[in-house]
Amino acid sequence: QVQLMESGGGSVKAGGSLKLSCAASGYNYNIYCMAWFRQAPGKEREWIASMYVTSTTISYADSVKGRFTISRDNGQKMLYLQMNSLKPEDTAMYYCARATGNFCYTSARDYKYWGQGTQVTVES
Numbered sequence: 001q002v003q004l005m006e007s008g009g010g011s012v013k014a015g016g017s018l019k020l021s022c023a024a025s026g027y028n029y030n031i032y033c034m035a036w037f038r039q040a041p042g043k044e045r046e047w048i049a050s051m052y053v054t055s056t057t058i059s060y061a062d063s064v065k066g067r068f069t070i071s072r073d074n075g076q077k078m079l080y081l082q083m084n085s086l087k088p089e090d091t092a093m094y095y096c097a098r099a100t101g102n103f104c105y106t107s108a109r110d111y112k113y114w115g116q117g118t119q120v121t122v123e124s
Contacts, residue, residue: 002026002113004096009118016086016122022079022096022115029077033057033099036070036081037108038092038120045095049081050104057104064090086122093117 008020020036035050048061049070058070069082079096097111105111 002098004098004113004115006094006096006115006118009094009120011121011123012086014087014122014124017082017084018086018120020081020083020094020096020118020120022081024077024079024096024098027098030074031102033102033104034072034079035097035099035104035111036068036079037095037097037111038090039095039117040092043092045108046092047106047108050099050106051079052102052104059104059106061106083120086120088122088124090120091122092120094120 003025005023030053033050033052036048037045038048039045048064051058051070067085071080095117096115098113100112
């Protein structure tokens, strides 16, 4: 049974930092692309970063490029998102997701498994 569990969310002031973690279990972690998405109230779920097994394939949305860093520990089956220079518009529920295969898509419909989410609130 595939399980993804996020942690590390919280409330910070603008300009601050947070590091999100996602623990994966129930499947061969070293095959699939992993990604972070976020969803703010009243908005669609937004892809923000994805990473294949190796660091050779990393992509970021323009809205977070240069501020967020995605990484993974394949041995520990962990996915991370280091978020720096946070802005109020980064406020959202953040989700980690597993792609259906080894290709890193940017659409939520191409990710079959999701965590329960962790809330990030950035105060101005």
